[in-house]
Amino acid sequence: MDDDDYWNTSETKQKAFSFDDDVLSPQEILAISQKPYSGQTEDTPFSSTIVNSSKRNLIPLNSLISPKVLDLIVLAQSGKDLKEKIPVQLDTTTATLKRLIxxxxxxxxIHRSLKRKTxxxxxxxxxxxxxxxxxxxxxxxxxxxKKLVHELLSSRTVALNHYISYLQSERKITELTDLLTMLGRSPEAAMYQxxxxxxxxGNSVDGLQRKLNNLLSNNFNQPGIDSHSTKMLSDYIKLLEWQTCANKTELNNRSALDCLAYTCRSHWHEGAGKxxxxxxxxxxxxxxxxxxxxxxxxxxANSGKWDVVESLFTTKDWLGRxxxxxxxxxxALLSKLSELQAPKYLMTNFINKIQNSDKRLKLAHKYKIHxxxxESHMKQKDRSALTNYKMxxxxxxxxxxxxxxxxxxPSIKWRN
Incomplete structure (x- = not known):
């Protein structure tokens, strides 16, 4: 019996395992064929140990791999176009999704029609x-x-969000802004830009200022962009202009509050207008x-200038008080002052300016302003509470x- 007749005998086919339900590519099959199967010992035909063939029974290849799978292996090794020999079971939506997962x-x-792709x-x-x-x-x-893809995605929010996240992570901003603009989401496109x-x-203030000015003119002045976003961008450009005038490298691309902290440290006494x-x-x-x-x-406070801190939170009324x-x-103020280890007199002054007596007493207890x-217990004429506190x-x-x-x-008339 020649080789072809052997592989096609019914007996051989009955012995062969069927892999028809397992959707594997020729490349995976080739990889599997080169690995030992589970439970293989030194005595198997795939062992590297040299054995006496007369004492061993070799396992026929057809008992491990079905003829269809063997055809795929031969096809893969031949270098021919695999699309011409794709098994029918691979040509289904279910099989493709299974392999993707x-x-x-x-x-x-192989899914070429719009219906199949949908x-x-x-x-x-x-x-x-x-x-x-x-x-x-x-x-x-x-x-x-693109238009057809955008139509499909616009009615499938989950798929659209996955694609947007992908474009963001890959920094494909041009594709992202084109997509959002085509979907009528110009404000989002502008914000992503x-x-x-x-x-x-980077640290180039001039370059950043120039690009943001272009963005403001071309994208943020379009219909649909909310005024808050436009104002935010305009304020940021003004800050970059101020940083350019300041000409301090350490201020480049810093926030407005960081710049304010710098001016408070270095230019505190400069008047308004400068x-x-x-x-x-x-x-x-x-x-x-x-x-x-x-x-x-x-x-x-970090510089120990407590007189400035005190003057910041006090003012004169029209009677000079x-x-x-x-x-x-x-x-929040007292918590921060306590954290910054403010002098006791300053804590006392601020707590004494609280109008609500119960609130004043509670905060005085909390920060141990004895x-x-x-004084609060005395004003409440609460002898019992003051006695307990003294202890x-x-x-x-x-x-x-x-x-x-x-x-x-003796001048205090206690109520208890």
């Missing part, structure tokens, strides 16, 4: 596998015109009073003596 190579290009996309979306969805979308990009320019321009004045920068960049107070507090002026919530606690103080300390003298004061 498993990360195997597949014949995705079925492939909808199948990937139904399964919900992100890699399969992206693979199909990229296949559509390669084989369909803005982010890309800022991230990739370029490097903190007040001028605040006006130019529309920095809010809350932001201004927070930056000034941190800059001067000193009153508190807090843009920062008092709880004089304020003692928490160090004996013969200044605060202990103050509490004791207050309790002995």
């Amino acid at each position: 498993l990360g195997r190579s597949c014949f995705i290009h 079925e492939l996309l909808d199948g990937a979306l139904a399964i919900g596998d992100g890699n399969a969805i992206l693979a199909v979308v990229l296949f559509l990009i390669q084989t369909l015109n 803005y982010q890309h320019i800022v991230k990739t321009q 370029t490097m004045s903190p007040l001028t920068l605040c006006q130019r960049q529309q920095i809010t009073p809350l932001q201004y107070d927070w930056v000034v507090l941190n800059v001067h 000193t009153i508190a002026s807090f843009h920062i919530p008092i709880e 004089s304020v606690v003692i 928490t103080l160090s004996p013969q300390s200044e605060e202990y003596i103050l509490a004791e003298n207050t309790l002995r004061d």
Whole structure:
């Protein structure tokens, strides 16, 4: 019996395992054929150990691989066009999606009609596998015109979002902005361009300023762009112009608040109207009073200039009295002052300016401003509370003596 007759006998076919249901590419089959099968020992025909063939029974190749798979191996080794010999079971949407999900190579290009491609996309979306969805979308990009692809994606939000994320991660900004513009999402396209320019321009303030001016003129003045985004970009360009005038390398591409901190440290006494004045920068960049107070507090507190900090949060009323002026919530202000180890007198002054008595007492307890606690209990005529508080103080300390003298004061009419 010659070789061809042997492979085609019914007995041989019955012995052969069927791989028809397992969708494998010829390349994978070749790789598998070169590896030992699971459980292989030294006595197998694939062992590298030299054995006496007369004492061993060799396993026929046809009992391991079906004729169809052998045909694929021969075809792969011959270098011929595999598309001409693709098995029928590989030519289905289900088989292609299965291989995409498993990360195997597949014949995705056999899906040539628009109907087949749409079925492939909808199948990937139904399964919900992100890699399969992206693979199909990229296949559509390669084989369909842009307008048709955008029409398909516009009605399939999940697929569209996967593709947008891919373009972002790959920094394909031109393709991304074209896609969003065609879908009527020009504001998003403009913002992506803005982010890309800022991230990739580097430290060249002049180059960044020039590109952003072009972006403002060409993209941010179009219908549909909200005024807040346009204002944000305009303010940033103004900041770059200010940085150019300042001519300080350490300020290049820094935020408005970073620049404000620099002017507070180095140009605190310059009056409004001068370029490097903190007040001028605040006006130019529309920095809010809350932001201004927070930056000034941190800059001067870290430098130990507590007189500046105190003057920042106090002002004179029309009668000439000193009153508190807090843009920062008092709880946040006291917390920051405590963190920065502000002098006790400053904490006392600020707590004493709190109008609400219960709030004042609570914060005085929290930051151990004993004089304020003692005075608050005295004003409430709460002898019991003051007595209990005195017991928490160090004996013969200044605060202990103050509490004791207050309790002995005959002019106070205690209510308990």
